[in-house]
Amino acid sequence: MGRTLVDLFYDVVSPYSWLGFEVLCRYQHIWNIDLRLRPAFLGGIMQATGNKPPALLPKRGEYLLKDMKRMAKYYQVPINTSEDDLQRMLGSSTLGAMRFITAVDMTQPRYVEPLSREFWMRFWSQREDISQPENILAVAKKAGLSSELTQKLLEMISTPAVKNRLRETTEEAMKYGAFGMPAVVAHFNGEPHLFFGSDRIELLGSVIGEKWLGPVPSVPSPKM
Template sequence: MGRTLVELFYDVVSPYSWLGFEVLCRYQHIWNIDLRFRPAFLGGIMQATGNKPPAMLPKRAEYMLKDIERMGKYYQVPVTVSADDFQRIFGKSSLGAMRFITATDMTQPKYLEPLSREFWMRFWSQHEDISQLESIVAVAGQAGLSSEFTQKLLDMISSPEVKNRLKETTEEAIKYGAFGMPAVVAHFNGKPHLFFGSDRLELLANVIGEKWLGPVPSVPSSKM
């Protein structure tokens, strides 16, 4: 059988995208899949679909604080969240970061995985800014990008090519039916299958005929 293309549409402002990202990274060499990272803009998806950030509902925000902490431990991803983080999300845009990631995808996609991870680490583990220029430069350095390459990417992020690429990817996610992130699209049996959220990857495995081994497949179960 051929390999199944699995696309992950994500934005680094989404903590649940980080959870799904890490699990799919772990499975990309276990399942018979080709994993394709699709950096998109969550703000654009929310606006186009009329969706609202879940943290805008006080009771749901209260639940998310506990939910993300539990899921971080279960998925073994160092995501932590506080009420202040929700205010940071509302007050800062991830557009610059996502354009920088998009420019990376267009030039040196091999850096896409470590760069995206470092943006999540900075925002959701270290609770630092990712919207300012100096923050983006710091993340690029942590991901192993040279200063010359980083400057090239910074020069690209205001270009029509990068802006259009990010817009087109975001629109593609919406066409698949995405209304939030992460949005995972598996191309199986001649058609796309959309899965929303980081907690639907077990269902993804079932649909594409792969075995689900838990969120951390490299760690053997203690129960036989």
């Protein structure tokens, strides 16, 4: 059988996208899949679909903070939560960061995985404002990009080509039915299958005929 193409639409403002990203990056070496990372803009999807941030519903926001802490431990992803996270999400724009990742995807795609991870690390572990150019520079350096290349990429983020690419990717996610992130689309048996959220990777495996080995498949499951 051929390999299953799996698209992951994500935005680095989303902690659940980080969880889904890390799990799929682990499974791309175990399952018979080709993982395609698709940087998109969550703000555009929320506006277009009428979805609302969790912080606008206080009880949901309280649950989300507790849930992120549990999920971070379970998935072994270093999300550092605090009570101001929901307001940070509402008050932070990742448009520049997502355009930067898009520019990298268009020109240096091998850096997309480490770069995206470093943006999440910067925002969700180190609690930095990734909308600032100096933080984008720091993230790029940590991901292995040269200063010269980073400057060229920063110049690209204001070009129509990059803006259009990010918009088109975001619109593509919505065509598949996405209303939030992460949005995972498996192209299987001639049709797209949408899965929403980081906790649907097990279901994804079931649909495409792959065995779920837990969120950290390299670590043996404890015996009962």
